[in-house]
Amino acid sequence: MPIITLTTDFGEKDYFAGAVKGAIYSELNDVRIVDISHSVSPFHISEAAYIIKNAYKSFPKGTIHIIGIDSELTPENKHLAVKLDDHFFICANNGILSLLAAEINPEKIVEINIHDKIQTNFPVLDVFVKVACHLARGGTLEVIGKTISEIKYMREFEPLVNSEKNQILGHVVYIDNYGNVITNISRKLVETVGKGRDLNIQARRVNFSEIHETYSHAINFNIEKEKRMEEDGKKLAIFNSGGYVELAIYKSNPSSVGGAHTLFGLNYLDTVSINFK
Structure with a gap:
């Protein structure tokens, strides 16, 4: 049974986390969803990186991790899907990946390019869920994005x-x-x-x-x-x-x-x- 984890700054008051879970279950009957945290401080990239970096290693290889922090798509904030340490991470290219990959080089990075097929103002719900479910079915990264080698780095955190x-x-x-x-x-x-x-x-x-x-x-x-x-x-x-x-x-x-x-x-x-x- 595939595992999809959620790490977001959605909090517990609003419907966002519940909607994301519902969308995953609507696409996959046989899946396990695990909340790592929805209490990340709003837009706090380094806080989210610290949490997910120390949590993901306890999950089985092949687990898919959705990171919903500062995820609005802009020309300077593209969406990524990454294979790292035999896990998959779906996040924005806002520097968080460089904090996760400080000690382990990613095996593959793709810039997600399915946005023309999806109308959305809630990318975690619409885009990240689609990518996560695709990977959970055994799909490849190349189908949902183009391979890239450069990511945004946050050197100031070293x-x-x-x-x-x-x-x-x-x-x-x-x-x-x-x-x-x-x-x-x-x-x-x-x-x-x-x-x-x-x-x-x-x-x-x-x-x-x-x-x-x-x-x-x-x-x-x-x-x-x-x-x-x-x-x-x-x-x-x-x-x-x-x-x-x-x-x-x-x-x-x-x-x-x-x-x-x-x-x-x-x-x-x-x-x-x-x-x-």
Whole structure:
């Protein structure tokens, strides 16, 4: 049974996500639809890329992923269908593909050219669904588009390493449901540049001297609970499950005590630096 996933900024209030699912079921009786997220911030390309990049790898090879972010067709925002890591992605050529393909080169990219056959002002519903269903039936990419090799890149989302190899400059790319702050600095980059040296992370007014493996790794469970100086509310840096440096508050609650986002005063694209000694 083919699987089609949906990642959009549609939210839960409007009919858009439901209409897309209905259109898929109208074309395919035997299909499974999985919602990855409909709560991406409106038009937030890097946020959507972070979510789908860390989710798609858990799906079987051959899964088809519809990404409905900034998808209106314009001369500068064409539509793409891509085979990448044995998965299919249908999205706009707005830079999101370059973020997904930062470490893995696409196997094939086509610019979708079926728009003359479809009247639409809702391309995710009309165009992306048609392409997804075509692929789910076993159709090829060449039937729905022309092969291209150039895509729009978003170079500004790549962390920088200074010439002395003792500093990484990155920035905030995502804030999760717990208020934790995720950077674009990968574990691989930290280990490659750092080479085991001591480090200091700076982000506005907060500093960290260690990157933990998990949230609970920051807590000394050898000390009796009532004698621990810090536990809930402790600030920490970790390598998260996606393999990126994350700044967090242990057991934070954004609706009450606050999360790292508010308590550290960090927002999207704020600078985070790692200095090695």
